[in-house]
Amino acid sequence: MIANPASAYIHIPFCRRRCFYCDFPISVLGNHQRGETSGTVESYVDRLGEEIAATPKLNQSPLQTVFFGGGTPSLLSVPQLETILAQLDQRFGIAPAAEISMEMDPGTFDLEHLQGYLAAGITRISLGVQALDDATLESCGRYHRVVDVYHAVDWLHQVAMPNWSLDLISGLPHQTLTDWETGLSKAVALYPHHLSIYDLTVEPQTVFAKRYQPGDQPLPTDEQTAAMYRLAQAFLSAQGYDHYEVSNYAQPGHQCQHNLTYWRNQPYYGFGLGATSYTQLQRVSRPRTLATYSEWVKGFQAAGGIHSEPPTPTLEQLLDRLMLGLRLKEGIGGDEVRSLCDPTTWTTLRAALHPHIAQGWVILEGDTWATLQRLRLSDPEGFLFSNVVLSDCFRAIEDLQES
C-alpha cells in the first residue's frame, strides 16, 4: 500500500545574490527587488499556482506540514505568501495544527513582514544565519551582517515566535575551532528552539570550488571539521538540544516535522523550480531555471497532471530508506527494513552491516537481527562515518541487482 502525502514543499528560488558555497536552484534579484516590486516573482507565483492546481489530490486528510524553502522565501510579499497558502489549502487542505515552515534570511524582511507572514499562517521559521561574525559572513558572500541577525532575532522574540530554528555552517574558510566554539555560544544565546549545523561541502561550480581545494588552506582540515562536529554535538547536547539528525538539533518537541517526512522516506508533494516531489513512489525533479520550469508546468498541465517517471523499485526504496533513515537518531524501524527485504536482500544487508556493527557504528536495537526493533547509527561516530556504512550497503545491494 502506498501512503498518502501529508506534506508539501514549495520552492521560492529568489535571492539577493548567490552565496559562494551555494549550488541550489536559485534566481538572483539583486539588492533592490523583492516580491512587492518584482514582476518576475509575481509571475513565478502564478506558475506555482498553476502547478498546484494541475496536481492531482492524493491525500484524504489535510496536509500536516508545509515548507517554504529557497532561495529566500522571505523575499515574498505577504499577499504572495497568502495566495500560495490559499491555493494549497483549497487544493489539498491544510490541517489546523499543521507545521508551516518558512526559511527567512536576516536583512531581507522587517517586523511588519514577519507579522504578516505569521498572520498568513506561518508557524515555524528557519533563520539563515550561517555565521555570527562579519568577516566570515563576508568571506562566504552572504548579503547580511551580524547586526541584521540581531534585528531579526529581536523581532522573533518580540512576536514570541513559538518555534524557530537557526542555521550555522562549520568548516568555512579561515574558521578555527575557537571561532567555531564562539559562534556556537553566540547562537545558543539567541535561544533558538532548533539548530541546523551544516559542515561545508565545496560543491562543484561554486565560487568556493574555484577558490579552494577541500582540505587545503584556508579551509580547515578534515581533522578540524570533524572536531567541530564533535564539539557541536557535545556542546549543544549539554545545552539541552537533542541531536536528532546528522546535522540537526532540537529542544524537546521542536523537531522539524516536515524534514522528518523526508528522512522517514514518506511521500510529499513538491512545487516550484528545482523542487522534487515523491508521490506514488515517483520521484520527480523539476527543471532548475525559470524558463524551463515554466515550460515544464505547461507540459504538466497538458499531460493532465500525470508524471511520467517510473515508480521507485523496491531495492531502490530500501537504499533510499537507509540513506535517509540512518541520518536520524531514531534510525529505521526493524519491521520497515524487513518489509523492503526479501530473504536474499536481508542476508546481504546483514553481511554488509556486520563489520560496522562490530565497530560500534551501527546499532541494532533489540540486540539481534531476529529481534531487530530499530537499526540506527551511533552518535557521533556512526554519524561521522555514515557514508562508509551506506556505500557498503549500496555496493552490496548493487551487486545483488547485477547478479
Added chain:
Amino acid sequence: MTEVPVSQIRNFSIIAHIDHGKSTLADRLLQRTGTVSDREMKAQFLDNMDLERERGITIKLQAARMNYKARDGKDYVLNLIDTPGHVDFSYEVSRSLIACEGALLVVDASQGVEAQTLANVYLALENNLEIIPVLNKIDLPGAEPERIRQEIEDIIGLDCSGAILASAKQGIGIDEILESIVYLVPPPADTVDQPLRALIFDSYYDSYRGVIVYFRVMDGTLRRKDKVRLMASGKEYEVDELGVLAPTQIEVDELHAGEVGYFAASIKAVEDARVGDTITLVQNPAKEALPGYAEAKPMVFCGLFPTVSDQFEELREALEKLRLSDAALQYEPETSSAMGFGFRCGFLGLLHMEIVQERLEREYNLDLITTAPSVIYRVTTIQGEVLEIDNPSTLPDPQAREKIEEPYVQLDMITPEEYVGALMELCQNRRGEFKDMRYLAQGRTTLIYELPLAEVVTDFFDQMKSRSKGYASMEYHLIGYRENHLSRLDILINGDPVDSLASIVHRDKAYYVGKALVEKLKELIPRHQFKIPIQAAIGSRVVASESIPALRKDVLAKCYGGDISRKKKLLQKQAKGKKRMKAVGTVDVPQEAFMAVLKLS
C-alpha cells in the same frame, strides 16, 4: 574483374604522419576512380575499427583495388596498400612497403616532415620504391608549400621540383596524383611464369571463413582451389575463396604476378598465416621464400587482471579470441598476491597494449586492472644462466644476480628548435645518451638519443608532446641490450609488499622514483579508518615513505529539500569506487594506483 596485363598494374602505398591527411586522400582516390560511390563513402573508408576512427589513426592496414583510365587511354589497375601509422607496427609497415613499387609521400604543407614519416620514407627508399611527394592541405591559410618543399629536399634529399600540390579535403590535385602513379611508379616485374611466391602483408580473423589473408603476388599465379604452402609456418591449405579488395571483397578465379588480393582457406588463427610469410604452391613450390620474414616480438609487458575474480575465465576466453586475429599478442597466466589470477601479456608497444586493453573492455565487456608496463630484462645469474625477465616481481634477488641488461632504443625526434632544450632535458631525465643533433630546414631540428626502452614505454610520448606543445614527433627502434645498475623497487603498503607495484629502476633514480611513487599513491589511495604507511624500498632499505592519515569523517552534511538524487549518486559513485578496488591486506587500493608509475610528473 577484368584481366589486366602486368604492365598496367601499379602498386603503391601512402606514407604520411598522423593528421597529415592520408585517410582523406585515400577516400578521394577511391571516389575519383569510381571504386566507391559518393553514397557508399563513409568518411575515411579505409579505417575500419571504431578505435581508429576515434583516434584518427590507422592501426590495421587495408588495401583497395582501383580501376583507372589514364590520359593515355589505357585502363590501369591501381592497388593502394595502406600502412599503419604507428611506431608499434613498423614491421607491418615494412611488409606493406615491400609489396609496392611506389609510395606517395604526403606531407602537410604547413607542418612539414615528422619523425615517423621520415623513418618510413627511408624504409621505402631502401626497398627501391618510387616516391612521389605530395604537399597536402595547401588550401589552409598556414600552408607554405615552398618552405615544406625545400624541407623535404633538405632532409630527405628527394627532388621535390615535381611535388604535387594537393588538398584531399577540397579534391585539389587528385587527378595529378593518379596520373603520377601511372607514369612514375614502375609496373611490377613480369614474373608470371615463375613458381608462385606471394607476400602476406596483412591478415585478420573472420569467425565464419577463418583467417582472411591479404597478399601481393610477387611471382607466378594463384588460382582458386590451389593447394598452397606457407613457407615459414610450413602449413598447407586449399584456397576456398580468392578475391580482390575493391575495397569490399570481390571473388576472382586467379591472380597473377603484380596483383593484390585476399584468400580464405579455413585457417584457424592468424599466427598460422603471419605477416611477412611467403605463399607458394604445394605442387611446384618456389625454391626460396621472400626475404625479410620475422616473427613479431613483444617489447612491452604488463599484467592484466579482472577487477572481479570471477571474470578470470572470461578474460582467458577473450584473450584466446583476440589472439586468433592478433598474432603479436602474447599471454600467459600470472598469479599476484595483490591481484589474484590474471595474465602477463606481451605487446609490440604501448599503443598495441592500449588497443588490446580497450578491445577487451569494449568488445568483451571486461573490467580490468592493468599493471604498469615493463620491458624484457636480461638477467645473468651467478651460475651463468641467462634469464629473460618481463615481470619486475620475478627479478632474482641481488645476491643471485651477476648482472642485469636492459633493451635500448635509438630515438629520433623532429622538433621546432625552440623545444630542443626541453626535449633534451626530458631525454637526460630518462637516462638518455645524446648522439646527434642536426638542423633541418627552417628552424627545425632532429635530435637523436639512445635510451633505455623502459624509459620510453612509460609516459615518454605524452611528455614529449606536452614539452613541445604537440609539435615534436618521434620514432624509435631497438638497438640492443646494455648492462646497467638496476634494482627492484618494492612498494610496501601498510607493511605488506605489493608485487604488482614493484618496478625495476636504475640505482641513480631509485630515490626519485620511490619518492614520486609514494607521493602519487598517497594521492590515489583513499583514507581508511587507520593511518597507512606507504614505503618504497630496495631490498630492506627504505628509500622513501609517506603515510595516508586516518579518515576523520565521511558524511553528507545535508539532504536538502528532499532532493536526494544527487546525494544518492555520490553514494553510488563511492560504492562503485569500492568495487573497483583491490584489497591489499586491509587496505583497499584503486585501479589507477597500479598504473601510478606512469603518472609521475
